[in-house]
Amino acid sequence: xxxxxxxxxxxxxxxxxxxxxxxxxxxxxxxxxxxxxxxxxxxxxxxxxxxxxxxxxxxxxxxxxxxxxxxxxxxxxxxxxxxxxxxxxxxxxxxxxxxxxxxxxxxxxxxxxxxxxxxxxxxxxxxxxxxxxxxxxxxxxxxxxxxxxxxxxxxxxxxxxxxxxxxxxxxxxxxxxxxxxxxxxxxxxxxxxx
Amino acid sequence: xxxxxxxxxxxxxxxxxxxxxxxxxxxxxxxxxxxxxxxxxxxxxxxxxxxxxxxxxxxxxxxxxxxxxxxxxxxxxxxxxxxxxxxxxxxxxxxxxxxxxxxxxxxxxxxxxxxxxxxxxxxxxxxxxxxxxxxxxxxxxxxxxxxxxxxxxxxxxxxxxxxxxxxxxxxxxxxxxxxxxxxxxxxxxxxxxxxxxxxxxxxxxxxxxxxxxxxxxxxxxxxxxxxxxxxxxxxxxxxxxxxxxxxxxxxxxxxxxxxxxxxxxxxxxxxxxxxxxxxxxxxxxxxxxxxxxxxxxxxxxxxxxxxxxxxxxxxxxxxxxxxxxxxxxxxxxxxxxxxxxxxxxxxxxxxxxxxxxxxxxxxxxxxxxxxxxxxxxxxxxxxxxxxxxxxxxxxxxxxxxxxxxxxxxx
Numbered sequence: 001x002x003x004x005x006x007x008x009x010x011x012x013x014x015x016x017x018x019x020x021x022x023x024x025x026x027x028x029x030x031x032x033x034x035x036x037x038x039x040x041x042x043x044x045x046x047x048x049x050x051x052x053x054x055x056x057x058x059x060x061x062x063x064x065x066x067x068x069x070x071x072x073x074x075x076x077x078x079x080x081x082x083x084x085x086x087x088x089x090x091x092x093x094x095x096x097x098x099x100x101x102x103x104x105x106x107x108x109x110x111x112x113x114x115x116x117x118x119x120x121x122x123x124x125x126x127x128x129x130x131x132x133x134x135x136x137x138x139x140x141x142x143x144x145x146x147x148x149x150x151x152x153x154x155x156x157x158x159x160x161x162x163x164x165x166x167x168x169x170x171x172x173x174x175x176x177x178x179x180x181x182x183x184x185x186x187x188x189x190x191x192x193x194x
Numbered sequence: 195x196x197x198x199x200x201x202x203x204x205x206x207x208x209x210x211x212x213x214x215x216x217x218x219x220x221x222x223x224x225x226x227x228x229x230x231x232x233x234x235x236x237x238x239x240x241x242x243x244x245x246x247x248x249x250x251x252x253x254x255x256x257x258x259x260x261x262x263x264x265x266x267x268x269x270x271x272x273x274x275x276x277x278x279x280x281x282x283x284x285x286x287x288x289x290x291x292x293x294x295x296x297x298x299x300x301x302x303x304x305x306x307x308x309x310x311x312x313x314x315x316x317x318x319x320x321x322x323x324x325x326x327x328x329x330x331x332x333x334x335x336x337x338x339x340x341x342x343x344x345x346x347x348x349x350x351x352x353x354x355x356x357x358x359x360x361x362x363x364x365x366x367x368x369x370x371x372x373x374x375x376x377x378x379x380x381x382x383x384x385x386x387x388x389x390x391x392x393x394x395x396x397x398x399x400x401x402x403x404x405x406x407x408x409x410x411x412x413x414x415x416x417x418x419x420x421x422x423x424x425x426x427x428x429x430x431x432x433x434x435x436x437x438x439x440x441x442x443x444x445x446x447x448x449x450x451x452x453x454x455x456x457x458x459x460x461x462x463x464x465x466x467x468x469x470x471x472x473x474x475x476x477x478x479x480x481x482x483x484x485x486x487x488x489x490x491x492x493x494x495x496x497x498x499x500x501x502x503x504x505x506x507x508x509x510x511x512x513x514x515x516x517x518x519x520x521x522x523x524x525x526x527x528x529x530x531x532x533x534x535x536x537x538x539x540x541x542x543x544x545x546x547x548x549x550x551x552x553x554x555x556x557x558x559x560x561x562x563x564x565x566x567x568x569x570x571x572x573x574x575x576x577x578x579x580x581x582x583x584x585x586x587x588x589x590x591x592x593x594x595x596x597x598x599x600x601x602x603x604x
Contacts, residue, residue, distance in 0.1 A: 052266050055262070055264050055265050056265050058262070058263055059259065059334075059338060083454075083458070083461075089458075089461060089462070092293070095331055099328050099330075102258075
């Protein structure tokens with residue numbers, strides 16, 4: 001197993017664990033993690049040498065950037081919103097933001113896949129700072145770091161210390177998601193809504 | 195020339211509509227109302243016209259994803275791939291259709307198809323012009339799997355054309371088929387307003403998806419189905435038919451406070467997020483939208499409609515090859531025709547003058563020019579159209595006035 005496969009595997013496992021734990025109570029968080037995890041899962045297959053996974057990996061990376069991050073923001077910054085509390089609302093938001101993101105990206109505006117995650121993380125950072133949620137703030141900062149790594153390594157992977165920027169991105173994202181999923185903002189009152 | 199298959203299907207559609215109306219009349223069943231049927235057909239015309247304009251948004255996005263992200267190349271000439279694609283398409287269609295009913299922004303597009311209060315083959319042609327905005331997202335799994343755009347297009351047309359024949363009241367129960375395939379019986383339920391019909395039977399070809407995902411309902415003996423939507427369209431204008439629910443959502447968004455709530459309206463189900471059961475619908479209180487359009491105006495509208503069809507066929511055939519300004523002009527001309535005829539059927543005050551202007555402009559333009567959007571029109575045809583336009587104007591002047599006197603629907 002090479003280092004790229006390992007970093008994607010760690011991210012995929014982390015996403016699966018968070019998605020599994022939150023599937024019923026925090027559907028938006030779970031679906032956002034499932035989407036990021038799906039992208040990472042295809043990444044594992046891709047870097048393990050399966051050529052057929054290259055296209056889906058790139059697709060789900062784009063889709064997760066356009067649709068997964070807004071869902072993450074909804075889950076953490078506005079935990080009482082129907083999008084955060086109701087699984088159908090979360091799915092619909094994902095489809096709509098994904099469709100818009102794909103359309104805009106296909107027109108050649110490639111910055112969309114970076115603008116959306118940055119705005120989403122800023123929204124999370126603001127909400128967690130207002131709530132003084134230590135885990136949330138730390139998670140958002142780690143996620144910010146992962147986006148910085150993605151931006152640096154967008155053209156071609158750059159080696160920073162022991163890891164490449166892509167590997168840094170995966171590890172930072174995995175740890176950021178873990179902290180954010182433990183944010184104090186995510187106190188759930190009552191039963192999930194359907 | 196790569197012709198749109200709908201061009202070939204148009205004569206079949208027209209013939210079967212006429213046959214269905216004739217059979218229904220012989221059996222003494224009222225399944226057609228002329229203004230309603232014409233409005234359905236106008237929606238179909240509009241949908242195809244906008245299809246030419248929105249081509250990029252539909253098959254275009256599918257092709258983009260296929261070209262850039264597909265996992266593998268599935269052979270386009272393999273029967274197994276074709277069958278897989280058809281099955282997968284039908285599955286994706288189920289979800290697109292289901293979300294089309296359960297999500298406001300998608301319902302705004304799909305509501306068009308349900309806005310007829312009659313259930314007949316013309317209703318099948320009452321298609322949305324805006325469904326292409328987001329519908330493609332549901333089919334991307336096929337693109338990722340490597341189903342080529344040509345195969346995708348073929349199975350999409352098959353799935354769409356299959357659904358044509360199920361829009362009829364003349365075919366009863368079909369036994370076990372009603373539990374496997376989408377049939378007239380179970381699709382009647384889908385179009386009903388009765389309590390038990392709401393949000394049921396979304397399948398395209400296979401009704402098995404509904405049985406699998408818990409949305410199947412069998413047609414009930416002895417309970418007459420009332421067709422249409424619970425907030426009726428009450429219009430014969432196909433442009434308004436396409437936009438009315440968007441307008442409603444927009445107004446609701448403007449009224450609502452807070453940006454998240456404003457956006458939330460568009461993804462909420464019709465009626466909003468609620469855990470309350472659906473309001474009861476009393477079928478006994480239902481009344482049809484009827485403007486009591488005079489018979490002469492109905493016939494006039496039919497004749498004008500019959501002239502749109504060759505124009506539509508021409509636009510579908512050559513629209514992509516014409517300069518974009520010409521395509522837009524032609525499309526606009528057809529759209530204006532459907533709207534003014536709709537106004538005539540409604541008996542609007544402005545309808546007469548609009549229709550006189552339209553007929554004079556289009557008839558005059560056709561008669562005066564030797565080519566009609568690339569078509570070399572014979573002198574005899576130009577003369578005949580010119581005479582027809584003139585006759586229409588002469589006839590319209592007194593009759594359009596009578597249309598003003600049509601009483602409003604109660």
